[in-house]
Amino acid sequence: MLSTTNKRALAGVAALAIGGLLLTACGSQRGESGDTAAPSDVDSTFVFGASGDPSSLDPAFASDGESFRVSRQIFEGLVGVKPGTADPAPLLAESWEVSDDGLDYTFQLKTGVTFHDGTDFDADAVCFNFDRQNNFTGVAQSASLSYYWGALMRGYADTGTSIYGGCEADGADKVTISLTQPFAGFIPALSLPAFAIQSPTALEKYKADEVGGTSEAPTLSEYAQGHPTGTGPFAFDSWEPGSETTLSAYGDYWGEQGQVQKVVFKVIGDTTARRQALESGSIDGYDLVAPADLGALEKDYTLINRDPFNVLYLAFNQKFPGLDDIKVRQALTQAIDRDALISQVLPEGTVAATQFMPDSVIGWNADVTEFPYDPDAAKKLLAEAGYDESNPLELMFNYPVNISRPYMPNPEQIFTNLQSQLEAVGVKITPESNEWGEYIDRMQGGSDHGIHLLGWTGDYNDPDNFVGVFFGAASNEWGFDNPELFSALTEARGLKTADEQEPAYKKINEQIAEFIPGVPLAHPVPTLAFDKRVTSYPASPVQDEVYNMIELSE
DSSP: OEEEEOOOOOOOOSOEEETTEEEBOOOOOTTSOBOOOOOTTSOOEEEEEESSOOSOSSGGGOOSHHHHHHHHHHOOOSEEEOTTSSOEEESSEEEEEEOTTSOEEEEEEOSSOBOTTSOBOOHHHHHHHHHHHHTOOGGGGSTTTSHHHHHHHOSOTTTTOOOEEEEEEOSSSEEEEEESSOOTTHHHHTTSGGGOOOOHHHHHHTTTTOOEEOSSSEEOOHHHHHOOOOSSSEEEEEEETTTEEEEEEOTTOSSBOOSOOEEEEEEOOSHHHHHHHHHHTSOSEESSOOGGGHHHHTTTSEEEEOOOOEEEEEEEOTTSTTTTOHHHHHHHHHTOOHHHHHHHHSOTTOEEOSSSSOTTSTTOOTTOOOOOOOHHHHHHHHHHTTOOSSSOOEEEEEEEESOOBTTBSOHHHHHHHHHHHHHTTTOEEEEEEEEHHHHHHHHHHOSOOSEEEEEEEOSSSOGGGTHHHHHSSOOTTTOOOOHHHHHHHHHHTTOOSHHHHHHHHHHHHHHHHHHOOEEEEEEOOOEEEEOTTEEEOOOOTTOOOOGGGOEEOO
């Protein structure tokens, strides 16, 4: 049997100095009880400039960073993240054991924990949450809603493909979750907010599963719009879409309360407007600082870089006319100059991507096949595919607006740069843009898109969390059916050791490179900026940043 026991600390990562300024790491632990009240001379409200609204307040029906930023304050899962890393650590589960066959996971739960509605966190609540997601039906199963359950659990109760085998409570503080096949990344996957434990009472009272609409345009439940109820250090107050989300410290929180007593996520979509809000004092900090703003901020504000654990990519929807031809996909790849893109519009320190994962992840392949920038070769391939000046390749190019993501700090500029590169080899581009929420629904929920910008910040350190999420099964985003690749990824995710995973995922990365589902572009460096009163911030490569760990000086 394998076991792990240790307390979760949410101390900040090692301090980073930029322009002579230093952001120190927190030394306190989230997993230790005891309230810490804010000193009387400290403003205990922390205002963060978010680049967009959450798409949902129910983390089971979310997959985007803005939703998870809010969820991490309200909710907790069985498994958390070791500070400053992407590695798993105990949270609501104090320890766990895994059966020798890798199918049964037995968790010893933390006691004395309550949800924000006053009900108890216990083994029955755990089972309720896992059973709930496995039993989603209809539009609730769409990738635009329960993306992570579908991608990681491979299906639902009524599809016959789910690897979830059930959940059994053994008293109030012990629970066993069973799988039907091994999944090497199951424990780190549980650190995702999508697997957070929510109050069964609140889920039922506010009809959390009553979602409607279509997969391309889903409508949220009453719960997901105004009643999220977890065990985290902050409880929900209000959500004004397009304006702000407000949370307050939960007085009966089991861990350290910290200085921050109120959190406001103020929506400011434009990067320049976020900088101006920081300079005017209306917010305390923001992330996704525009590369052009770093010089202006470094003297009077504190800057910190997150380690880049991400990938920005240009995806090809193979259901769009022309993109099912591999010659076309190779031509588009060779039309793109990654170095020019990086030097012209992406943050300093960004490196070019050769694969759909960073080089720190198991299975990254240093010898993978590459199709380097060569516009003449791109034109020749397009001609071989039947396209020329009299019959140009016509593509819809989708991109989001009024949003910044860690992997995509300035999508409009990235789009403009790539558009010019593709037009230089004769491709006729039709731009299509959407606001962020609509964009995600369109890319993941339907087939009405062509080539498009998207990316990923890794949730935990496992190759399945990158290539498995992208290419583990047929999806609307990519629009292809590749049983050989799907099978290889399914087999690899069941391997138990890193020694077994390494060669398997190296081979998979070569399969992906040869198939050319899209172009991995870059691994951008995300930068955060703070007012000097923020003396400590728990920066995390996977954005597991919980605000009870923030320290303020005034």
